[in-house]
Amino acid sequence: MKNLIKIAMLLTVGLFFIACTDDKAKGFSKTGKAGNLSVTYSSEKPLVVGNNNITVSISENGKAVTNATKVELKIFMPEMPGMPYMEDIKLLTPSGDAYGGNINFSMGGTWQVKIFIEKDGKKYKYSSSIIL
Numbered sequence: 001m002k003n004l005i006k007i008a009m010l011l012t013v014g015l016f017f018i019a020c021t022d023d024k025a026k027g028f029s030k031t032g033k034a035g036n037l038s039v040t041y042s043s044e045k046p047l048v049v050g051n052n053n054i055t056v057s058i059s060e061n062g063k064a065v066t067n068a069t070k071v072e073l074k075i076f077m078p079e080m081p082g083m084p085y086m087e088d089i090k091l092l093t094p095s096g097d098a099y100g101g102n103i104n105f106s107m108g109g110t111w112q113v114k115i116f117i118e119k120d121g122k123k124y125k126y127s128s129s130i131i132l
């Protein structure tokens, strides 16, 4: 009986630990289409007001696109009553099979996200939005 209690306690502590670490590890990721390209933008950490390290991975027919000539990330918030238009634009740099860069969300709210991709002389645009 004592052993059963011990096992139950260990399991409880173990599950609690897993739940906590899982929560901390939970970053951000969103996927969509830009023409025939599949685009994912993600962050290892949850998105925050301020600086965020964003990774953009692109694939075509299930294969990673590593030869894009340009990958640009733009975030903006339209003008609102009492608030000017805000934006941040970054040219992303190749990093492994993806493209990375830093983007700054200057405040909480809904941000429009655009990713402009140029590849083999063609231009693609991915549109998304996030709520901070």
Ligand SMILES: [Cu+2]
Binding pocket: 077, 078, 080, 083, 109
């Ligand atoms: Cu605003």
